[in-house]
Amino acid sequence: MIRDFGLLEVLSILQGMWTTLALSAVAFIGGGVFGTLVALARTSAWKWLRALAGAYIDFFQGTPMLMQLFLVYYGLPVFGYHVSAWTAVSIGLTFHASAFLGEIWRGGIQAVPKGQSEAASALGLGYISRMRDVVLPQAVKLSFAPTLGFLVQLIKGTSLAAIIGFVELSRSAQIAASTTYKPLIAYGLAAACYFAICFPLSRLSARYERRFATNT
Numbered sequence: 159m160i161r162d163f164g165l166l167e168v169l170s171i172l173q174g175m176w177t178t179l180a181l182s183a184v185a186f187i188g189g190g191v192f193g194t195l196v197a198l199a200r201t202s203a204w205k206w207l208r209a210l211a212g213a214y215i216d217f218f219q220g221t222p223m224l225m226q227l228f229l230v231y232y233g234l235p236v237f238g239y240h241v242s243a244w245t246a247v248s249i250g251l252t253f254h255a256s257a258f259l260g261e262i263w264r265g266g267i268q269a270v271p272k273g274q275s276e277a278a279s280a281l282g283l284g285y286i287s288r289m290r291d292v293v294l295p296q297a298v299k300l301s302f303a304p305t306l307g308f309l310v311q312l313i314k315g316t317s318l319a320a321i322i323g324f325v326e327l328s329r330s331a332q333i334a335a336s337t338t339y340k341p342l343i344a345y346g347l348a349a350a351c352y353f354a355i356c357f358p359l360s361r362l363s364a365r366y367e368r369r370f371a372t373n374t
Contacts, residue, residue: 163343167334171344174330175351181326182313184248189255196260198289201267211260218257224318226250231322243324251316258308266301267293274280303370306363310356327351 195315199211218226241249268294277315278288317367320329331348335341 160340161367163334163338163340167338167344168347170334171330171347171351173326174325174327174348175355177325177330178313178316178327178351179246179355181244181251181319181324182309184314185251185255185316186309189259190257192252192371193259193263196256197263197267202252202261202263215257215261218254219261223250223254223315224321227318227322243319243322245251246322247316247319249326251274251312251319254315255308255312259305262304262308263297264303265303269300270296270302300370303363306359306366310359310363313355313359314352 196211196214197222199207200215201212202208227250230250231241231243234241234246234249274292274296275288276341279294283291285289320332323337325333327348331344335344338344
C-alpha cells in the first residue's frame, strides 16, 4: 500500500540524521584516539614502527571505505565474533578515520619547527612531556582545518553503512521513498539534512584555513 509522504516519514528521516551524527561522533572520537597513536608511530625514531604505521595508512587510504566495512561486517563472524551492523560500522569507520587522521596529524607534527622540540629536549623534557606540552598543541593548531575537512567527508561517508543494513540518514530516505513513491521529496529532505550538518563545518574549516594563511 502506497502512503502519502507525511510526518511519519519526516520524523523517520530526522531520526536517521541523528543516527548519522551519533555514528560520525563515535568514528571521529575513536579515530582520533587511534589516529594519535598512528601519528606518533609515523614520527617515531624506530624505523620498523614508522613502516608499520605507513602500511596501515596505505591500506586504508588505498582501499574503498565500502570494502573496509564489508571486511569488518563479514570478516568478524569468520573468527567467531558476531556483531550488529552498528558495531561493525563503528569499528570499520573508526579504523578508516584513524588512518586518515593519523596522516593529517603526522603532517601537523612534522610541520612544527624542529627547534621547538630541540629546545624542549635542552630543558630536560622527556619524550612524553615534549610531545604533550610542546609539539602536539602546535600540531593540533596546524591540523585543525584539514581535520574539520575530513570530518565532513566522514559524515558523508556514513551513507555507505546502508549497504550492510544499517539505518542512517540515506537509508531512512530510501525507506521513505520506497513506501511513498516520493523519492524526490525523501532524498531532497535527506540532502537538506546533510547540507545542514556539513556546510557549517566546511565554512569553519575554510575560515581557519584562511586565518592560518594570514598568520603565516
